Amino acid sequence: MARCEHMNSRKEWKENTGLCNECAAAEGSRIYDEQDGRCAICDTPLGKRNSVDGRVPPSAKLDHNHNTGQIRGVLCSRCNLGLGHFNEKPGRLRDAATYLEKWEAKAKED
Numbered sequence: 001m002a003r004c005e006h007m008n009s010r011k012e013w014k015e016n017t018g019l020c021n022e023c024a025a026a027e028g029s030r031i032y033d034e035q036d037g038r039c040a041i042c043d044t045p046l047g048k049r050n051s052v053d054g055r056v057p058p059s060a061k062l063d064h065n066h067n068t069g070q071i072r073g074v075l076c077s078r079c080n081l082g083l084g085h086f087n088e089k090p091g092r093l094r095d096a097a098t099y100l101e102k103w104e105a106k107a108k109e110d
Contacts, residue, residue, distance in 0.1 A: 014062070016069040024071075028062040029055070031074045040073035 014024035037046050037056075040063070047057035061080040064071045066088060075083070086092040 015064065016066065017064050017071060018069055019071075024062060025055070027071055028060065028074055031062070031071070032056045032060050035074055039076040039079055041075055041079040044076045046074065046076060 014021055017024055019027060032046065037048070037060075038044065039046060046060040049056055056074075059077055060074045061077055062071060063073050063075045063080055063083065083093075086096065
């Protein structure tokens with residue numbers, strides 16, 4: 001996990017990432033460029049950078065593991081919230097997909 005040491009106040013740190021807000025924003029910007037401005041899950045365009053200051057759009061959410069602080073990527077709001085609602089548990093996400101696929105198949109039978 002990345003760490004920065006130049007900020008003194010805990011309130012200025014991005015949750016448990018080990019990065020201050022400034023460094024987290026810089027890392028998010030780097031990842032945004034690496035992902036061509038698209039969500040790492042659904043590939044939706046996240047929007048353009050601010051033409052005045054070059055910041056990534058507010059729709060680009062820096063995703064990180066809430067237990068380890070590891071930064072994983074940049075997501076759209078929906079995908080970011082979705083992971084949170086499923087408590088970042090892959091098994092729950094797979095179960096949800098199985099559930100939806102079951103009902104999708106049933107709808108085709110009817």
